[in-house]
Amino acid sequence: MTKAAPQAKHHRRQHDREIVALAVPAFGALVAEPLFVMADSAIIGHLGTAQLAGLAVASALLTTAVSIFVFLAYATTGAVARRVGAGELSAAIRQGMDGIWLALILGAAVIAVVLPTAPALIDLFGASETAAPYAVTYLRISSFGIPAMLVVLAATGVLRGLQNTRTPLYVAIGGFVANAILNVVLVYGAGLGIAGSAWGTVIAQCGMAAVYLVVVVRGARKHGASLRPDAAGIRASAQAGAPLLVRTLSLRAVLMIATAVAARLGDTEIAAHQIILSLWSLLAFAMDAIAIAGQAIIGRYLGAGDSAGAKAVCRRMVEWGIGSGIVLGVLVIVSRPLFIPLFTSDGAVKDAALPALVVVALCQPLSGIVYVLDGVLMGAGDGPYLAWAMLLTLAIFTPFALLIPSWGGGLTAVWGAMTLMMATRAVTLGLRTRSGRWLVTGASR
Known part of the structure; x- marks a missing residue:
């Protein structure tokens, strides 16, 4: 074993402690x-x-x-x-x-x-x-x-x-x-x-x-x-937040479109969609917690001029995102028979929700990557790219989702479209991360 191996292991443990x-x-x-x-x-x-x-x-x-x-x-x-x-x-x-x-x-x-x-x-x-x-x-x-x-x-x-x-x-x-x-x-x-x-x-x-x-x-x-x-400082805060506002509004638009499509499919589907959306939101909180850690840690590393450290912790956080996604996905699969009856006793709603929940479960490792990279780029102050990436995602998601009723697709297809949305985000965020253009060091970007 080379000297680099124990050192790398030490750094991983240090990153793990910071993340947790x-x-x-x-x-x-x-x-x-x-x-x-x-x-x-x-x-x-x-x-x-x-x-x-x-x-x-x-x-x-x-x-x-x-x-x-x-x-x-x-x-x-x-x-x-x-x-x-x-x-x-x-x-x-x-x-x-x-x-x-x-x-x-x-x-x-x-x-x-x-x-x-x-x-x-x-x-x-x-x-x-x-x-x-x-x-x-x-x-x-x-x-x-x-x-x-x-x-x-x-x-x-x-x-x-x-x-x-x-x-x-x-x-x-x-x-x-x-x-x-x-x-x-x-x-x-x-x-x-x-x-x-x-x-x-x-x-x-x-x-x-x-x-x-x-x-x-x-x-x-x-x-x-x-x-x-301070007028200049307040104006700078608003300018820095504007791209993230665009990103957030685009994401909210995705959720609203998905809900509107589910409503067009019928009462059973929209009821099942609401159940799944509540679980999806809870899973998002778990992933977002890791993303928040990424915002704080990445910003600190870049402020200290340590781009190599920022890249290393980014890689480790992606591993955390994937691992957390696998664990959460398994929990969703295992808990399906227990989770859905908490919200409904309607057999039709249960039948509509079960296959869609499988799609959500399988998407969790991908979601883990998306949330982590989103947090990393936020911590790096890469808001303009996040805004354009989310607008592109919305443009790809919208026609696919709106065509679901005419194709005869059901609620599972709606959540398939949500998976497409997450996959698009994973590609755009992954390409940006690999490019290294977000690694801008210094006290301010």
Whole structure:
């Protein structure tokens, strides 16, 4: 055995420790986020069907808004990590503050749009006459929490860039517990109904944002970073986030098209599709946790000028992605008979879901590669390429998916199209990674 072999093994172990240390807490924080909606649903559901239907429509709008602005976390993570790698902690926190100020500006803009247009937005989503008033109430009140939600995204990106994913986990858990308690107290104790649920969530979100701001402000004072808004820095944060916004909107378009096609196939297919989509989202959280670790680690290596280290950790993370995908795929296959009955007792829905779940399971190793490389390129600040790659993917996916009903394809074909989407992303991201053009070193890209 040569001397290089033990050294390579040591580096792999070091990378593994870094990945696990960042990915595990990140996964916990990611899973905690949808629990907010689940807690609200469980509490509001006991008030009546109309209230629950109103919550469903309003929460769909809010979830979409937050997912659109997720670039606040993604763009900030890589940029801050670069500064950390370069040893510029003051500049790292200053860059993070620019992202937080941008979040506040965007949050205020969203409130200004949502408050007057809430009835129209609810109507656009097809809420019934009985559910619409509850949906409007929940949406208008919840809009006051959007700035806090966006601050949480940006501040989470700051801490991830600082290689800290534990604090976001603790804040997410605390926010979930506070949200659940406040909802029970305000909905039932104070008798505020669905308005109490909305106010409880707003208070919990503001509390989470306040904790993040305390942590970031302490770091800024410790390292002498300015807290004042800087127009040039805020503009740079927006410019860095714009390509990731395009990427995210393209991905959301893929999911909306898939759901629309499934709906055209019939009630049975759309019901089965919803079950599979919920599982797919859960699997995505697991993969995204590894991608988040990639954003933080890659950014740090490139900031330190270590392109060889960045390539090495990229290779190791791809191995992690494939391995995790194999494990998750096997779990999906094994748990199929147990998972589907949790959502439905309809035999037709089960029959439609089972073969499509097999497709999802087989796609998991490929998904692992896609999520990892997506995170690697985000950490490298390669947003423009990610935007163009996702637009190309959308262009390939759309005609194939829309032709499924005319071909006589069923739900399995829809998820076959989703696999084609993931394969296209794997090719585009793989080619970019192999080219090495993303390996731009330095404190900023």
